[in-house]
Amino acid sequence: MIMSRIHAAPDAAQGHLTDRLLAGLPAEAVLIDPDVTVSYANDMASFCPSGAPAVVVLPRTVEQVQHVMRTATELRVPVVPQGARTGLSGGANASDGCIVLSLTRMDRILEINPVDRIAVVEPGVVNAALSRAVNEHGLCYPPDPSSWETCTIGGNIGTASGGLCCVKYGVTAEYVLGLDVVLADGRLMSTGRRTAKGVAGYDLTRLFVGSEGSLGIVVRAVLALKPKPPQQLVLAAEFASAAAACDAVCRIMEGGHVPSLLELMDRTTVKAVNDLARMGLPETTEALLLAAFDTPDPAADLAAVGALCEAAGATQVVPAEDAAESExxxxxxxxxxxxxxxVKGTTMIDDVCVPRSRLGEMLEGVERIAGKYGLTIGVCAHAGDGNTHPTVCFDAQDPDESRRARESFDEIMALGLELGGTITGEHGVGVLKKEWLAREVGPVGMEMQRAVKLAFDPLGLLNPGKLF
Known part of the structure; x- marks a missing residue:
């Protein structure tokens, strides 16, 4: 097993590890105070174990990252790459005695090229910062996870993240043209291209997207950009059942419409948002569907979609009057x-994606599971993609409720697979879904995935214990 070839840095060796790191890093980039390093132990996922890192390093240059990996290889110390730690699967959780490699200080936008429609960035660039920078050039970077104000491009690449606009513009993987990657032994490799097309050799760029830091450390990315679209307008449609809302989604997609956003919130989610932010959303509805268009005539598109929603049984359809209401x-x-x-202080956020045609079955199944376990489970979804986020709300201090939360979470993932879906549409596997990855891809698939891992990381140093 890969894990057997690595070891955590014992206390007696921590000083040696720190000295070796300081030989190529400034003192302020190496953190060893346990009261500080513990804050880097985990991401935002529940039920995911984490360990105590031996040291946290915050490099600013590619050469410093290479030094970290050479040191880790020499001393056989595991390395856990991290971005902003907004992940929801434990993929950035530390292991005991590891080096946490935080890339948040590598946060420069190196180039924005309006002719080639690319941006070149370091991994610590925040998604929203990149979006605002390219907007000034009349361009946009479409992937927009809900955490876009804080999550980093490196983290987005590591988890192959999505966002609200995926129904029209696609996910992170479709915008990563090329990468510079520091391998486990410290060598620097470039993949991909700056050109609009390219098919030279295996697509190693796509291999790294979604690899959760288990194959190498992304230190630079070439990203594709799009022309900035017109301001979008949003329509809100209320439904008396989630099934009716999902029927509307199917009608919209079957009708050939291309919304820039098609999102769903169930009654539980709508109430939670109102309780938190007093937004005045309609709590009498069982499901609220949001559709948006950024076309030259969004009002006409919204009218057509509104008619489809009414045909599916919408009780009320309200198009936004302006950009402020849409926002x-x-x-x-x-x-x-x-x-x-x-709602309860702790959540387990599922990330099951199913075919759009089975979205209604997914939501009905989640409702049954919530009743079976006596839990509050709210569902919000990127409905246009079939990507649901059933969110189990529970009291982490209540052992029985915590047990029921975990069991319901697993049952939701099983339901997703039964409906022809996948266990994760955009959050990744991390620690949380390791067992379920094996169920989804099967034994031959797992054998091949482990072979890829072994080729890039023969000592098993990179993000051990994640994925498998």
Missing amino acids: MLLQARRLALTALEA
Whole structure:
């Protein structure tokens, strides 16, 4: 096993490890105070064990990252790469005695090229900062996770993250053209291209996207950009059942419409958002569907979609009158996960993606599971993609409720696979879903995945214990 070839740095060796790191890093980049390093132990996921890092390093240059990996290889110390730690699967959790490699200080936008429509960035660049910078050039970087104000591009690449606009513009993987990657032994490798097309050799760039820091450390990314679209307008449609809302989604997609956003919140989520932010959303509805268009004539598109919603049984359809009202509706959706966490104090956020045609079955199944376990489970979804986020709300101090939360979470993932879906659409596997990855890809698939890991990281130093 890969894990058997690495070891954590024991206390007696920590001083030697620190000295070796300081030989190539400034003192302020090496943190060893346990009261400080403990704050880097985990991301935002529940039920994911984490260890105590031996040291946290915060490099600013590629050469410093290479030094860290050469030192780790020499001393056989595991390395856990981290961004902003907004992940929801434990993929950035530390292991005992590891080096936490935080890339947040590598935060420069190196280039924005409006002709080639690319940006070149370091991994610590915050998603929203990049979006605002390219907007000034009449361009946009579409992937927009709900945590876009804090999450980093490196973390987005590591988890192959999505966002609200994926239904029209696609996910992170579709925008990563090339990467510079520091390998486990400290060598620097470049993948991909700056050109609009390119098929030279295996697509190693795509291999690294979604690899959760288990194959190498991304230190630079070439990202594709799009022309900045017109201001989008949003429509809100209320439904008396989640099934009717999902029927509307199917009608919209079957009708050939291309919304820039198609999001769903169930009654539990709507109430949670109102309780948190007093936004005045309609709590009498069982499901609230948000559709947006950024076309030259968004009002006409919204009218067509509104008619489809009414045909599916919408009780009320309200198009936003202007950009400010549209942004208020989008803010409500972005607050959904934070609001659900406030219900009981702790959440387990599932990330099951199913075919759009089976979205209604997924939501009905989640409702049954919530009743079976006596739990509050709110669902918000990137409905246009079939990507659901059933969110289990529970009291972490109640052992029985915690047990039921975990069991319901697993049952939701099983339901997703039964419906022809996947256990994760955008959050990654991390620690939380290791068992479920094996179920989804099967024994031959797991054998091949481990072979890839072995080729890039023969000592098993990079983010051990994640994925498998």
